[in-house]
Amino acid sequence: MRWNWQQPDWPEFRWNDRTLAKAEAAFLRGVGVLVGSAKHLDDDTRQQLLVDAMSVEALTTSEIEGEMLNRASVQSSIQRQLGLLSDRRKVQPAEQGISELMVTLYRGVDEVLTEDHLFSWHRMIVAGRGDLRDVGRYRTSDEPMQVVSGASYAPKVHFEAPPSNRVRKEMAGFVEWFNRTAPGTDSALPALTRAGVAHLYFESIHPFEDGNGRIGRAIAEKALVQGFGQPVIVALARSILAHHGDYYRSLEEANKTNDVTRWLRWFSAIALEAQYRTFAQIDFVIHKTKMLDSLKGRINARQEKVLLRMFREGPEGFEGGMSAKKYSTIAETPPATTTRDLAGLVEAGALVRSGELKHTRYVLNIPQSNIPAITIDEAGRVYHAISEEAKTASESE
Structure with missing residues (x-):
């Protein structure tokens, strides 16, 4: 060769x-x-x-x-x-x-x-x-x-x-x-x-x-x-x-x-x-700035520390979502305090909760961005694939 x-x-x-x-x-x-x-x-x-x-x-x-x-x-x-x-x-x-x-x-x-x-x-x-x-x-x-x-x-x-x-x-x-x-x-x-x-x-x-x-x-x-x-x-x-x-x-x-x-x-x-x-x-940084500004004086130092840790992961999100166990590790809090802090963040509109019991997870309450998988065919047409749905970009001209 x-x-x-x-x-x-x-x-x-x-x-x-x-x-x-x-x-x-x-x-x-x-x-x-x-x-x-x-x-x-x-x-x-x-x-x-x-x-x-x-x-x-x-x-x-x-x-x-x-x-x-x-x-x-x-x-x-x-x-x-x-x-x-x-x-x-x-x-x-x-x-x-x-x-x-x-x-x-x-x-x-x-x-x-x-x-x-x-x-x-x-x-x-x-x-x-x-x-x-x-x-x-x-x-x-x-x-x-x-x-x-x-x-x-x-x-x-x-x-x-x-x-x-x-x-x-x-x-x-x-x-x-x-x-x-x-x-x-x-x-x-x-x-x-x-x-x-x-x-x-x-x-x-x-x-x-x-x-x-x-x-x-x-x-x-x-x-x-x-x-x-x-x-x-x-x-x-x-x-x-x-x-x-x-x-x-x-x-x-x-x-x-x-x-x-x-x-x-x-x-x-x-x-x-x-x-x-x-x-x-x-978009993520703009939403981050707006959220943190809106929460000033409404959350404690532990809650702010965890939010900043979640934001550090960027638009891709905190892997697996935030759990009570992860919160306790990051904030160094006992279970009762963790439960109160997470509930407070949900009430303040910072986090969204899903699941129950040990499957409960929390994610940042900001719009999620869809990153399309893009392909270009032999004719030069550009395609976006979002949510399993292929769409031709820019009408493919």
Whole structure:
């Protein structure tokens, strides 16, 4: 088998513009709504949204790689780096590093991409690692860089990247291409197309000893947001995590050809879904602010602590709902106090109760956002699937 980088047309990726036209148009419409919505938020709400969005992306891009980080520590680190009030808790190197990457990406979204940026990002995300030889530089090992699965005695090779002695040349070409296709240039590409190709191009080279996935998704995020007119965090990693099996299968398939139309259809659908997640995050933060304002002076410190813990989970909701047992653990209360506190939150309109006895659960009393699963067919028609009901997006034009 010959991988994409071994083929004579590498890296001249090709795709069908017409197949992606409707998705690109839908994305641009969403950008307008997103930027408009953000402009109408007050400063405190905008800061809260920014911290929440960055935290979710930091956590989920790490989770895709099997690394589970502490949510509160990541959030505290991001707040500190943005100059906001934080609890000053001790943060582990991995949490500090991915938080630095999120903040750096946000602040420098309009900057041209350089190899120094990539080396700096790599140092951030492998902070605290003592098992890597090449930190803050491209890989140098003579061993093949392979993505494998299965038993060690019979591994399945899903992809093999170019040898280390080709990486510097390949990456020089990638960086030049990325900057040449940015908004405002003569060779500018539409946002979804550029982000999708950039992610695949980078992952095909796999230039670092480790951390390629997180850096590749950061590059795709940068490409999506460039041209917005203002920095915005798009929930790309969160959407990829929701479809991580398809993500790896789609990448594996795309690594075998330089016709990337099918890959771009898949990636564009994920990016559109990420827009919906970002809309949901904005609505969620607005409802959170309104609820907490309305409850001032009406709930005790224990109840506020539990509500804030539930809100920390974001639009996806507190897993399994809040139970009396969970409340007691978070608020450190005995059963009788827990029962009174939960009843008080229901009466105040903060929580909604369902179920009985040991199956009783409580959820936040805010509108739930439906995140559609989006697909793009071979004709370029964009479909939303909500509640088992497929609907054609934007009349599919």
